[in-house]
Amino acid sequence: MPDRTAVYPGSYDPLTNGHIDIIERGLKIFDKITVAALKNPSKTYLLFLEERLEIIQETFSNNERIEVDYFEGLLVDYLKKRNITTVVRGLRAISDFDIEFQMALINRSMAPSIETIFLVPSVCYSFLSSKLVKEIYLLGGEIKKMVPAIVDKKLKEKFKQFPL
Ligand code: ADP
Numbered sequence: 754m755p756d757r758t759a760v761y762p763g764s765y766d767p768l769t770n771g772h773i774d775i776i777e778r779g780l781k782i783f784d785k786i787t788v789a790a791l792k793n794p795s796k797t798y799l800l801f802l803e804e805r806l807e808i809i810q811e812t813f814s815n816n817e818r819i820e821v822d823y824f825e826g827l828l829v830d831y832l833k834k835r836n837i838t839t840v841v842r843g844l845r846a847i848s849d850f851d852i853e854f855q856m857a858l859i860n861r862s863m864a865p866s867i868e869t870i871f872l873v874p875s876v877c878y879s880f881l882s883s884k885l886v887k888e889i890y891l892l893g894g895e896i897k898k899m900v901p902a903i904v905d906k907k908l909k910e911k912f913k914q915f916p917l
Contacts, residue, residue: 756784756785757782757783757784757785757839758783758784758785758786758787758837758839759779759782759783759785759786759787759837759839759840759841759870760786760787760789760828760831760832760835760837760839760840760841761775761776761779761786761787761788761789761840761841761842762789762790762791762824762828762831762840762842763788763789763790763791764790764791764793764796764798764805764883765788765790765805765808765809765883766798766799766800766805766883766887767799767800767805767808767883767886767887767900767904767907767908768805768808768809768812768883768900768901768904769878769881769882769883769886769899769900769904770878770881770898770899770900770901771843771845771874771878771879771881771882772788772843773812773901774843774874774875774878775841775843775872775874776788776813776819778872778874779841779870779872780816780818780819782870783839783841784818785818785819785820786818786819786820786841787819787820787821787822787835787837788809788813788819788820788821788822789822789823789824789831790802790805790806790809790821790822790823790824791823791824791825792823792824792825793825794825799887800907800911802823804907804911806821806823807907808901808903808904808907809821811903812901812903822835827863828840828860829860829863829864829867832864832867833864838866838867838868839867839868839869839870840857840860840867840868840869840870841869841870841871841872842856842857842869842870842871842872843871843872843873843874844871844872844873845873845874845878845879845880845881845882846879853869853871856869857869881899885899886899886900886904890908896908
């Protein structure tokens with residue numbers, strides 16, 4: 754049987770413990786997971802693409818079943834280029850369902866061979882989003898329990914020089 758690989762696409766601005774929970778669950782199902790960060794020039798990110806990728810790479814440096822990559826443009830084009838047909842997404846709550854359902858169906862309409870697998874995180878991460886982490890951090894709150902240590906470190910390093 755060939756290796757089963759899935760792509761887990763997202764902004765990862767920044768990577769959170771919720772993303773990590775989904776990746777760990779995904780590894781129980783797939784041989785390899787490609788964590789693919791989105792490069793969208795029309796979106797404003799807190800972290801540069803290089804910083805987002807470096808955080809994911811360092812977090813999973815000991816795990817050869819995780820590959821870190823990025824993509825620009827349509828996810829279906831990236832999947833075709835990589836010859837991968839499975840997408841993993843996380844479902845936190847009903848609020849995620851609507852948009853995730855739309856995206857899965859629109860991707861399928863563009864590329865019928867693509868399947869989207871939804872994984873549900875641990876309850877303790879079901880409230881967690883990169884957006885919340887950023888808001889808490891920028892308002893001076895503590896994010897240590899929400900993100901891997903390297904995120905906390907990188908944010909402190911970055912904004913020590915240029916306070917927001
Ligand atoms: P966010 O939605 O937090 O800004 P991303 O765009 O990077 O993050 O999300 C990538 C994928 O990870 C999406 O499918 C999203 O629903 C999922 N995800 C993000 N945070 C969590 C979490 N805490 N638990 C489960 N899935 C999550």
